[in-house]
Amino acid sequence: MSESTINLADYKIHDTDTGSADYQVALMTQRIVHLTAHLQLHKKDTSSRRGLLKLVAQRRKLLDYVKANSEERYQKLLAGLSLRK
16 A cells, blocks of 8 residues: 555544544555555665554554444444454
8 A cells, every 4th residue: 555545534533534533544554555665665764664553553553443333334444444343
C-alpha cells in the first residue's frame, strides 16, 4: 500500500475532525507506511526505526480502544487500511 491510497477524509466523523481515534489510526498508518519505505532505503537509521516502533505501538493501543468501544468501527478500520489482526 502506498501513501496515496489512504484517504484520510474517509475516516473523519465530521468535517473538522482531527482527533477521533479512527482518524488518528489512519494518520498513523500513513506515517508508518512512509517510515517503512524510508527504512528500506536507510537500513542503519536506528532513530527512525525506534520512532516507527513507538508509532506502531501507539496505533495498536488506539485500535484496542476502538475495538473495546465499537466492534463495527474496528472492523471498518482494519478493512479500510488493510491491517492484519
